[in-house]
Amino acid sequence: xxxxxxxxxxxxRPPRALLRRRITLxxxxxxxxxxxxxxxxxxxxxxxxxLFDQQIGGTGTRIFTAxxxxxxxxPPLSGDEPQVKGKILGQSPDASPPPDATEAEKWMAEQQxxxxxxxxxxxxTQGGIALLVVGGAATAFGWLVAGRVLAPLHRVTDTARRIAxxxxxxxxxxxxxxxxGPDDEVKDLADTFDTMLERLDRSFDGxxxxxxxxxxxxxxxxxxxxxxxxxxxxxPTASDDVKRLGxxxxxxxxxxxxxxxxxxxxxxxxxxxxxxLPVDMADVVDxxxxxxxxxxxxxxVTVHGTxxxxxxxxxxxxxxxxxxxxxxxxxxxxxxxxxxxGVTSGVRAGKAVxxxxxxGPVVPPYEVAALFEPFRRLGDDRVATTKGAGLGLSIxxxxxxxxxxxAAARPREGGGMTVTVTLPLCDDTEPxxxx
Numbered sequence: 001x002x003x004x005x006x007x008x009x010x011x012x013r014p015p016r017a018l019l020r021r022r023i024t025l026x027x028x029x030x031x032x033x034x035x036x037x038x039x040x041x042x043x044x045x046x047x048x049x050x051l052f053d054q055q056i057g058g059t060g061t062r063i064f065t066a067x068x069x070x071x072x073x074x075p076p077l078s079g080d081e082p083q084v085k086g087k088i089l090g091q092s093p094d095a096s097p098p099p100d101a102t103e104a105e106k107w108m109a110e111q112q113x114x115x116x117x118x119x120x121x122x123x124x125t126q127g128g129i130a131l132l133v134v135g136g137a138a139t140a141f142g143w144l145v146a147g148r149v150l151a152p153l154h155r156v157t158d159t160a161r162r163i164a165x166x167x168x169x170x171x172x173x174x175x176x177x178x179x180x181g182p183d184d185e186v187k188d189l190a191d192t193f194d195t196m197l198e199r200l201d202r203s204f205d206g207x208x209x210x211x212x213x214x215x216x217x218x219x220x221x222x223x224x225x226x227x228x229x230x231x232x233x234x235x236p237t238a239s240d241d242v243k244r245l246g247x248x249x250x251x252x253x254x255x256x257x258x259x260x261x262x263x264x265x266x267x268x269x270x271x272x273x274x275x276x277l278p279v280d281m282a283d284v285v286d287x288x289x290x291x292x293x294x295x296x297x298x299x300x301v302t303v304h305g306t307x308x309x310x311x312x313x314x315x316x317x318x319x320x321x322x323x324x325x326x327x328x329x330x331x332x333x334x335x336x337x338x339x340x341x342g343v344t345s346g347v348r349a350g351k352a353v354x355x356x357x358x359x360g361p362v363v364p365p366y367e368v369a370a371l372f373e374p375f376r377r378l379g380d381d382r383v384a385t386t387k388g389a390g391l392g393l394s395i396x397x398x399x400x401x402x403x404x405x406x407a408a409a410r411p412r413e414g415g416g417m418t419v420t421v422t423l424p425l426c427d428d429t430e431p432x433x434x435x
Contacts, residue, residue, distance in 0.1 A: 025146075025150060025153075026143065026146045026147055026150050027143075029142065029146035029149075029150075030139055030140075030142040030143035030146050031139070032142075033138065033139065033141075033142030033145070033146070034135055034136070034138050034139025034142055037134075037135055037138040037139075038131065038132075038135040038138075041131040041134070041135060042131065045123070045124070045127050045128065045131060048123065049119070049120075049123050049124055052119055052123065053116065053119070152179055152181065152186040152187070152190065153186060153189075155177060155179065155190075156177055156179070156186075156189060156190050156193060159175060159176075159177050159193075160193070162175065163175060163197070173197055173200050173201040173204060174201055175197070176194045176197060176198075177190045177193055177194055178190075178194065179191070211264075212264060215260045215261075215264045216264070218256075218260050219257070219260055222253055222256055222257055222260065225249075225253060226250065226253045226257075229246045229249045229250055229253065230246070230250070232246055233246035233247070233250075275315075276313035276314050276315070276403075276426075277313065277314070277315075277316065278311055278312075278313055278426045279311070279312055279313065279314055279315075279316045279319055279426075280309060280310065280311050281307075281310040281311075281312060281319065281323070281345040281352055281354050281423070282307035282308055282309050282310060282345050283307075284316070284319055284320050284323050284345075284354075285305050285307040285323055285343050285344075285345045285354065286305070286307050287320065288320065288323045288324050288327050288343070289303055289305050289327070289343060291324065292324070292327045292328060292331060295328070295331055296331050296341070299331050299332070299334065299336065299339075300336050300337035300338070300339065301330075301331050301334050301336070301339045301340060301341060301358075302339070302340045302341070303327065303330075303331070303340070303341045303343065304340065304341075304342055304343070305342070305343035305344065305345075306342075306343075306344045306345075306346075307343075307344070307345050308344070308345055308346035308347070309345075309346075309347070310345045310346055310347050310352035310353065310354070310423075310425075311352065311425060311426045312352040312403065312405075312423040312424060312425060312426050313403075313424070313426035314402075314403040314423070315403075318399045318402070318403075319399065319403070319423075321395065321399060322354075322395070322396050322399040322400060322421065323343070323354060323356075325392040325393070325395055325396050326343075326354075326356040326392075326396060326419055326421070327341060327343060327356060328392065329358075329392045329393065329419075330356055330357070330358035330360075330416075331358075333358070333360050333361070334358055334359055334360045334416075335359050335360055335361075335415070338359075339358065339359040339360065340358065340359055341356065341357070341358040341359075342355075342356070342357045342358070343355070343356050344356075347425065348422075350425060351405070351422040351423065351424065351425065352405075352422070352423040352424070352425050352426075353420060353421065353422055353423075354420075354421045354423075355418060355419070355420045355421070356418070356419050357412060357416060357417070357418035357419075358412075358416045358417065359412075359414075359415055359416045360415050360416040360417065361415055361416075362411070362414075362415045363411040363412075363415075363416070363417050364411070365410075365411055368409050368410065368411060368417070371393050371409065372393045372394060372396075372397045372407070372409070373394060374391055374394045375391070393407070393409070393419070396419070396421065400421050400422070400423065403423055403424070404423070404424045405421060405422045405423035405424060406421075406422055407419060407420070407421045407422075408420050
Protein backbone atom coordinates (compact mmCIF):
# COMPACT_ATOMS: atom_id res chain seq x y z
CA UNK A 1 0.00 0.00 0.00
CA UNK A 2 1.49 3.31 -1.04
CA UNK A 3 1.87 5.77 1.80
CA UNK A 4 1.13 9.44 1.38
CA UNK A 5 2.54 12.39 3.25
CA UNK A 6 0.06 15.16 3.89
CA UNK A 7 1.47 18.63 4.29
CA UNK A 8 -0.27 21.29 6.28
CA UNK A 9 -1.49 24.34 4.38
CA UNK A 10 1.01 27.14 4.11
CA UNK A 11 -1.16 29.38 6.29
CA UNK A 12 -1.08 26.81 9.12
CA ARG A 13 2.66 26.22 9.08
CA PRO A 14 4.68 28.09 11.69
CA PRO A 15 6.80 30.88 10.22
CA ARG A 16 10.50 30.25 9.88
CA ALA A 17 11.30 33.14 12.22
CA LEU A 18 9.44 31.39 15.05
CA LEU A 19 11.16 28.10 14.33
CA ARG A 20 14.53 29.77 14.47
CA ARG A 21 13.73 31.77 17.61
CA ARG A 22 15.87 30.74 20.53
CA ILE A 23 16.46 31.74 24.11
CA THR A 24 19.35 34.15 24.41
CA LEU A 25 22.42 33.33 26.45
CA UNK A 26 21.68 36.21 28.79
CA UNK A 27 18.21 34.81 29.56
CA UNK A 28 19.60 31.34 30.15
CA UNK A 29 22.26 32.62 32.53
CA UNK A 30 19.68 34.63 34.47
CA UNK A 31 17.34 31.62 34.69
CA UNK A 32 20.17 29.33 35.81
CA UNK A 33 21.27 31.83 38.45
CA UNK A 34 17.72 32.35 39.76
CA UNK A 35 16.87 28.63 39.61
CA UNK A 36 20.01 27.68 41.53
CA UNK A 37 19.17 30.27 44.20
CA UNK A 38 15.60 28.97 44.51
CA UNK A 39 16.70 25.32 44.78
CA UNK A 40 19.27 26.19 47.44
CA UNK A 41 16.69 28.26 49.34
CA UNK A 42 14.10 25.45 49.24
CA UNK A 43 16.66 22.95 50.53
CA UNK A 44 17.72 25.32 53.31
CA UNK A 45 14.08 25.94 54.26
CA UNK A 46 13.33 22.21 54.34
CA UNK A 47 16.39 21.38 56.47
CA UNK A 48 15.55 24.19 58.90
CA UNK A 49 11.96 23.01 59.25
CA UNK A 50 13.04 19.40 59.81
CA LEU A 51 15.52 20.32 62.53
CA PHE A 52 13.00 22.58 64.20
CA ASP A 53 10.35 19.85 64.11
CA GLN A 54 12.77 17.33 65.66
CA GLN A 55 13.69 19.82 68.37
CA ILE A 56 10.04 20.35 69.26
CA GLY A 57 9.35 16.61 69.40
CA GLY A 58 12.41 15.89 71.57
CA THR A 59 11.59 18.64 74.07
CA GLY A 60 8.00 17.45 74.51
CA THR A 61 9.09 13.84 75.10
CA ARG A 62 11.51 14.81 77.83
CA ILE A 63 8.83 16.81 79.61
CA PHE A 64 6.33 13.96 79.36
CA THR A 65 8.88 11.50 80.76
CA ALA A 66 9.70 13.74 83.66
CA UNK A 67 6.06 14.11 84.60
CA UNK A 68 5.28 10.38 84.27
CA UNK A 69 8.32 9.22 86.25
CA UNK A 70 7.66 11.50 89.23
CA UNK A 71 4.81 9.46 90.73
CA UNK A 72 5.53 10.04 94.44
CA UNK A 73 5.87 13.76 94.27
CA UNK A 74 2.97 16.09 93.96
CA PRO A 75 3.00 18.69 91.29
CA PRO A 76 4.70 21.79 92.58
CA LEU A 77 2.32 24.52 93.56
CA SER A 78 4.85 27.32 93.18
CA GLY A 79 4.92 29.25 89.93
CA ASP A 80 8.63 28.75 89.27
CA GLU A 81 8.72 25.40 87.40
CA PRO A 82 5.59 25.90 85.32
CA GLN A 83 6.99 29.21 84.18
CA VAL A 84 10.14 27.44 82.92
CA LYS A 85 8.11 24.76 81.19
CA GLY A 86 5.88 27.40 79.71
CA LYS A 87 8.91 29.11 78.26
CA ILE A 88 10.11 25.83 76.75
CA LEU A 89 6.74 25.02 75.22
CA GLY A 90 6.24 28.49 73.87
CA GLN A 91 3.45 29.39 76.36
CA SER A 92 3.11 32.56 78.32
CA PRO A 93 4.63 32.56 81.86
CA ASP A 94 1.17 33.02 83.40
CA ALA A 95 -0.10 29.63 82.05
CA SER A 96 -0.81 27.14 84.87
CA PRO A 97 -0.21 23.38 84.54
CA PRO A 98 -3.12 20.92 84.44
CA PRO A 99 -4.17 19.14 87.71
CA ASP A 100 -3.23 15.57 86.76
CA ALA A 101 -0.85 13.69 84.44
CA THR A 102 -3.46 12.70 81.84
CA GLU A 103 -4.67 16.19 81.40
CA ALA A 104 -1.06 17.38 81.41
CA GLU A 105 -0.23 15.04 78.55
CA LYS A 106 -3.23 16.19 76.61
CA TRP A 107 -2.49 19.82 77.34
CA MET A 108 1.15 19.51 76.33
CA ALA A 109 0.22 17.64 73.16
CA GLU A 110 -2.16 20.44 72.25
CA GLN A 111 0.50 23.01 72.99
CA GLN A 112 3.01 21.09 70.88
CA UNK A 113 0.57 20.87 67.96
CA UNK A 114 -0.16 24.58 68.19
CA UNK A 115 3.55 25.29 68.22
CA UNK A 116 4.07 23.08 65.20
CA UNK A 117 1.24 24.80 63.32
CA UNK A 118 2.70 28.19 64.17
CA UNK A 119 6.12 27.03 63.00
CA UNK A 120 4.63 25.69 59.77
CA UNK A 121 2.80 28.94 59.13
CA UNK A 122 5.72 31.22 59.90
CA UNK A 123 8.59 29.10 58.60
CA UNK A 124 7.14 27.32 55.58
CA THR A 125 4.42 29.63 54.28
CA GLN A 126 5.89 33.01 55.05
CA GLY A 127 9.42 31.73 54.43
CA GLY A 128 8.33 30.37 51.05
CA ILE A 129 6.82 33.72 50.05
CA ALA A 130 9.96 35.50 51.15
CA LEU A 131 12.03 32.96 49.22
CA LEU A 132 10.02 33.60 46.02
CA VAL A 133 10.43 37.35 46.38
CA VAL A 134 14.15 37.08 47.02
CA GLY A 135 14.46 34.51 44.19
CA GLY A 136 12.81 36.93 41.78
CA ALA A 137 15.16 39.66 42.89
CA ALA A 138 18.09 37.26 42.44
CA THR A 139 16.92 36.43 38.92
CA ALA A 140 16.69 40.13 38.05
CA PHE A 141 20.14 40.68 39.53
CA GLY A 142 21.43 37.73 37.51
CA TRP A 143 19.92 39.31 34.37
CA LEU A 144 21.83 42.53 35.02
CA VAL A 145 25.07 40.71 35.81
CA ALA A 146 24.75 38.50 32.72
CA GLY A 147 24.17 41.59 30.56
CA ARG A 148 27.26 43.23 32.01
CA VAL A 149 29.36 40.10 31.44
CA LEU A 150 28.04 39.51 27.89
CA ALA A 151 28.40 43.15 26.75
CA PRO A 152 31.85 42.49 25.17
CA LEU A 153 30.38 39.53 23.27
CA HIS A 154 27.62 41.77 21.90
CA ARG A 155 30.30 44.18 20.74
CA VAL A 156 32.09 41.38 18.89
CA THR A 157 28.80 40.23 17.35
CA ASP A 158 27.83 43.75 16.21
CA THR A 159 31.22 44.29 14.58
CA ALA A 160 31.05 40.94 12.77
CA ARG A 161 27.49 41.71 11.62
CA ARG A 162 28.50 45.09 10.20
CA ILE A 163 31.41 43.54 8.31
CA ALA A 164 29.26 40.68 7.02
CA UNK A 165 26.56 43.14 5.91
CA UNK A 166 28.99 45.25 3.88
CA UNK A 167 28.01 45.46 0.18
CA UNK A 168 31.41 44.12 -0.94
CA UNK A 169 33.35 41.22 0.50
CA UNK A 170 36.34 43.37 1.44
CA UNK A 171 34.39 46.43 2.55
CA UNK A 172 34.62 47.08 6.28
CA UNK A 173 37.67 44.90 6.92
CA UNK A 174 39.51 47.97 8.20
CA UNK A 175 37.20 48.04 11.23
CA UNK A 176 38.51 46.60 14.51
CA UNK A 177 36.88 45.66 17.81
CA UNK A 178 39.77 46.97 19.96
CA UNK A 179 38.22 45.59 23.13
CA UNK A 180 39.57 46.99 26.38
CA GLY A 181 39.18 45.46 29.82
CA PRO A 182 40.44 42.52 31.86
CA ASP A 183 42.57 39.92 30.13
CA ASP A 184 39.98 37.12 30.02
CA GLU A 185 38.51 34.72 27.49
CA VAL A 186 36.29 37.36 25.87
CA LYS A 187 39.25 39.68 25.28
CA ASP A 188 41.19 36.75 23.79
CA LEU A 189 38.29 36.17 21.39
CA ALA A 190 38.16 39.85 20.40
CA ASP A 191 41.93 40.04 19.87
CA THR A 192 41.85 36.88 17.74
CA PHE A 193 39.02 38.34 15.67
CA ASP A 194 40.99 41.57 15.15
CA THR A 195 44.03 39.57 14.04
CA MET A 196 41.91 37.67 11.51
CA LEU A 197 40.44 40.93 10.15
CA GLU A 198 43.90 42.44 9.82
CA ARG A 199 45.17 39.47 7.83
CA LEU A 200 42.12 39.49 5.57
CA ASP A 201 42.47 43.24 5.01
CA ARG A 202 46.12 42.85 4.05
CA SER A 203 45.24 39.99 1.72
CA PHE A 204 42.56 41.97 -0.13
CA ASP A 205 44.79 45.05 -0.33
CA GLY A 206 47.60 42.93 -1.75
CA UNK A 207 45.26 41.45 -4.32
CA UNK A 208 44.07 44.89 -5.46
CA UNK A 209 47.62 46.22 -5.62
CA UNK A 210 48.71 43.21 -7.65
CA UNK A 211 45.92 43.71 -10.20
CA UNK A 212 46.64 47.42 -10.49
CA UNK A 213 50.42 46.97 -10.77
CA UNK A 214 50.14 44.10 -13.23
CA UNK A 215 47.73 46.09 -15.37
CA UNK A 216 50.05 49.09 -15.41
CA UNK A 217 53.02 46.91 -16.30
CA UNK A 218 51.14 45.24 -19.15
CA UNK A 219 50.12 48.52 -20.72
CA UNK A 220 53.65 49.37 -21.81
CA UNK A 221 54.34 46.25 -23.94
CA UNK A 222 50.86 46.46 -25.48
CA UNK A 223 51.44 50.07 -26.48
CA UNK A 224 54.83 49.18 -27.91
CA UNK A 225 53.40 46.20 -29.80
CA UNK A 226 50.62 48.33 -31.31
CA UNK A 227 53.17 50.91 -32.47
CA UNK A 228 55.31 48.22 -34.14
CA UNK A 229 52.29 46.66 -35.89
CA UNK A 230 51.10 50.03 -37.18
CA UNK A 231 54.63 50.84 -38.38
CA UNK A 232 54.82 47.55 -40.28
CA UNK A 233 51.37 48.05 -41.85
CA UNK A 234 52.13 51.55 -43.11
CA UNK A 235 55.37 50.69 -44.83
CA PRO A 236 55.29 51.29 -48.59
CA THR A 237 56.56 47.79 -49.21
CA ALA A 238 53.93 46.10 -46.97
CA SER A 239 51.96 43.43 -48.79
CA ASP A 240 48.26 42.78 -48.46
CA ASP A 241 48.92 39.75 -46.26
CA VAL A 242 50.96 41.88 -43.87
CA LYS A 243 48.20 44.49 -43.74
CA ARG A 244 45.53 41.86 -43.03
CA LEU A 245 47.73 40.32 -40.36
CA GLY A 246 48.36 43.77 -38.88
CA UNK A 247 44.61 44.48 -38.78
CA UNK A 248 43.96 41.23 -36.88
CA UNK A 249 46.81 41.93 -34.48
CA UNK A 250 45.49 45.43 -33.84
CA UNK A 251 42.04 44.04 -32.99
CA UNK A 252 43.60 41.59 -30.54
CA UNK A 253 45.73 44.38 -29.10
CA UNK A 254 42.69 46.63 -28.68
CA UNK A 255 40.85 43.85 -26.87
CA UNK A 256 43.78 43.36 -24.50
CA UNK A 257 43.99 47.09 -23.85
CA UNK A 258 40.28 47.11 -23.08
CA UNK A 259 40.76 44.17 -20.70
CA UNK A 260 43.59 45.89 -18.85
CA UNK A 261 41.62 49.12 -18.64
CA UNK A 262 38.68 47.21 -17.20
CA UNK A 263 40.89 45.53 -14.60
CA UNK A 264 42.27 48.91 -13.55
CA UNK A 265 38.77 50.35 -13.31
CA UNK A 266 37.55 47.32 -11.34
CA UNK A 267 40.45 47.50 -8.91
CA UNK A 268 39.88 51.21 -8.35
CA UNK A 269 36.08 51.08 -8.08
CA UNK A 270 36.04 48.42 -5.34
CA UNK A 271 37.21 50.98 -2.79
CA UNK A 272 34.59 53.06 -1.05
CA UNK A 273 34.35 56.64 -2.30
CA UNK A 274 35.34 58.94 0.56
CA UNK A 275 35.12 62.35 -1.13
CA UNK A 276 31.65 62.80 -2.57
CA LEU A 277 30.33 65.73 -4.60
CA PRO A 278 26.76 66.27 -5.81
CA VAL A 279 26.20 64.69 -9.23
CA ASP A 280 22.96 64.83 -11.21
CA MET A 281 22.51 61.50 -12.97
CA ALA A 282 20.32 63.21 -15.62
CA ASP A 283 23.36 65.15 -16.85
CA VAL A 284 25.41 61.95 -16.86
CA VAL A 285 22.76 60.11 -18.91
CA ASP A 286 22.55 62.90 -21.51
CA UNK A 287 26.33 63.04 -21.80
CA UNK A 288 26.71 59.26 -22.22
CA UNK A 289 23.98 59.14 -24.90
CA UNK A 290 25.91 61.71 -26.92
CA UNK A 291 29.19 59.79 -26.39
CA UNK A 292 27.81 56.45 -27.56
CA UNK A 293 25.88 57.82 -30.54
CA UNK A 294 28.58 56.96 -33.15
CA UNK A 295 28.91 53.35 -31.95
CA UNK A 296 25.12 52.97 -31.83
CA UNK A 297 24.77 54.33 -35.38
CA UNK A 298 27.46 51.95 -36.62
CA UNK A 299 25.69 48.99 -34.99
CA UNK A 300 22.26 50.02 -36.28
CA VAL A 301 20.88 50.49 -32.76
CA THR A 302 18.78 53.43 -31.59
CA VAL A 303 19.56 54.92 -28.19
CA HIS A 304 16.85 57.01 -26.53
CA GLY A 305 16.65 58.34 -23.02
CA THR A 306 14.38 60.05 -20.50
CA UNK A 307 16.63 61.91 -18.11
CA UNK A 308 14.83 63.22 -15.02
CA UNK A 309 16.69 64.84 -12.16
CA UNK A 310 18.32 62.35 -9.77
CA UNK A 311 20.83 64.03 -7.50
CA UNK A 312 23.34 61.74 -5.79
CA UNK A 313 26.77 62.15 -4.24
CA UNK A 314 29.98 60.59 -5.46
CA UNK A 315 32.72 60.62 -8.07
CA UNK A 316 31.44 62.00 -11.37
CA UNK A 317 33.96 60.07 -13.49
CA UNK A 318 33.08 56.73 -11.87
CA UNK A 319 29.35 57.38 -12.21
CA UNK A 320 29.85 58.31 -15.85
CA UNK A 321 31.75 55.06 -16.35
CA UNK A 322 28.84 53.18 -14.74
CA UNK A 323 26.25 54.57 -17.17
CA UNK A 324 28.65 54.28 -20.11
CA UNK A 325 29.23 50.56 -19.44
CA UNK A 326 25.49 49.91 -19.28
CA UNK A 327 24.74 51.72 -22.55
CA UNK A 328 27.79 50.17 -24.24
CA UNK A 329 26.70 46.66 -23.20
CA UNK A 330 23.18 47.41 -24.42
CA UNK A 331 24.54 48.41 -27.85
CA UNK A 332 27.01 45.55 -28.26
CA UNK A 333 24.71 42.78 -27.05
CA UNK A 334 21.75 43.69 -29.23
CA UNK A 335 19.87 42.41 -32.26
CA UNK A 336 21.55 44.77 -34.71
CA UNK A 337 19.39 46.75 -37.17
CA UNK A 338 16.12 47.70 -35.54
CA UNK A 339 17.37 47.24 -31.99
CA UNK A 340 17.13 49.89 -29.33
CA UNK A 341 18.57 50.86 -25.96
CA GLY A 342 16.46 52.82 -23.47
CA VAL A 343 18.05 54.87 -20.66
CA THR A 344 16.06 56.54 -17.89
CA SER A 345 16.96 58.34 -14.69
CA GLY A 346 14.83 59.60 -11.82
CA VAL A 347 13.91 59.21 -8.16
CA ARG A 348 12.04 56.18 -6.84
CA ALA A 349 11.31 55.27 -3.23
CA GLY A 350 13.82 57.78 -1.94
CA LYS A 351 16.64 56.57 -4.21
CA ALA A 352 18.32 57.90 -7.32
CA VAL A 353 17.67 55.32 -10.03
CA UNK A 354 19.28 54.75 -13.43
CA UNK A 355 17.69 52.06 -15.60
CA UNK A 356 18.99 50.76 -18.93
CA UNK A 357 17.07 48.25 -21.03
CA UNK A 358 17.72 46.86 -24.51
CA UNK A 359 16.57 44.42 -27.11
CA GLY A 360 18.75 41.40 -27.66
CA PRO A 361 19.02 37.66 -27.25
CA VAL A 362 16.90 35.86 -24.69
CA VAL A 363 18.60 35.77 -21.29
CA PRO A 364 17.72 32.82 -19.02
CA PRO A 365 16.74 34.09 -15.54
CA TYR A 366 19.15 31.70 -13.81
CA GLU A 367 22.13 33.24 -15.64
CA VAL A 368 21.42 36.87 -14.78
CA ALA A 369 23.21 36.84 -11.40
CA ALA A 370 26.35 35.29 -12.91
CA LEU A 371 26.67 38.10 -15.48
CA PHE A 372 27.83 40.48 -12.71
CA GLU A 373 30.86 38.30 -12.03
CA PRO A 374 34.16 39.18 -13.77
CA PHE A 375 34.84 37.51 -17.14
CA ARG A 376 31.35 36.01 -17.35
CA ARG A 377 29.53 36.19 -20.68
CA LEU A 378 26.28 34.83 -22.01
CA GLY A 379 26.04 31.82 -24.31
CA ASP A 380 28.22 32.15 -27.41
CA ASP A 381 29.85 35.31 -26.03
CA ARG A 382 31.84 33.13 -23.63
CA VAL A 383 34.21 32.62 -26.56
CA ALA A 384 36.83 35.36 -26.77
CA THR A 385 35.41 38.10 -29.00
CA THR A 386 36.02 41.79 -29.52
CA LYS A 387 32.68 42.71 -27.92
CA GLY A 388 34.25 43.21 -24.52
CA ALA A 389 36.36 41.81 -21.76
CA GLY A 390 33.51 40.53 -19.61
CA LEU A 391 34.05 43.21 -16.95
CA GLY A 392 31.32 45.72 -17.83
CA LEU A 393 28.63 44.66 -15.36
CA SER A 394 31.24 43.83 -12.71
CA ILE A 395 32.48 47.43 -12.88
CA UNK A 396 28.88 48.68 -12.75
CA UNK A 397 28.12 46.82 -9.55
CA UNK A 398 31.46 47.75 -7.96
CA UNK A 399 30.97 51.46 -8.70
CA UNK A 400 27.38 51.34 -7.40
CA UNK A 401 28.40 49.65 -4.16
CA UNK A 402 31.33 52.02 -3.71
CA UNK A 403 28.73 54.82 -3.68
CA UNK A 404 26.46 53.04 -1.18
CA UNK A 405 24.07 51.67 -3.81
CA UNK A 406 23.58 48.46 -5.75
CA ALA A 407 22.85 47.09 -9.21
CA ALA A 408 20.39 44.39 -10.26
CA ALA A 409 19.21 42.97 -13.57
CA ARG A 410 16.20 41.13 -14.89
CA PRO A 411 15.53 39.59 -18.33
CA ARG A 412 13.05 41.28 -20.62
CA GLU A 413 10.18 39.39 -22.13
CA GLY A 414 11.05 38.71 -25.74
CA GLY A 415 14.80 39.19 -25.33
CA GLY A 416 17.26 41.59 -23.86
CA MET A 417 17.77 42.68 -20.30
CA THR A 418 17.01 45.59 -17.97
CA VAL A 419 19.65 46.71 -15.49
CA THR A 420 18.59 48.94 -12.57
CA VAL A 421 21.12 50.90 -10.51
CA THR A 422 20.01 52.48 -7.23
CA LEU A 423 22.07 55.16 -5.49
CA PRO A 424 21.46 57.18 -2.31
CA LEU A 425 20.06 60.63 -2.78
CA CYS A 426 22.23 63.65 -2.06
CA ASP A 427 20.73 66.25 0.29
CA ASP A 428 23.45 68.79 -0.47
CA THR A 429 22.23 72.08 -1.89
CA GLU A 430 25.44 72.80 -3.77
CA PRO A 431 25.27 72.75 -7.58
CA UNK A 432 25.81 69.37 -9.16
CA UNK A 433 29.17 68.59 -10.67
CA UNK A 434 28.95 68.38 -14.47
CA UNK A 435 29.86 65.06 -16.03
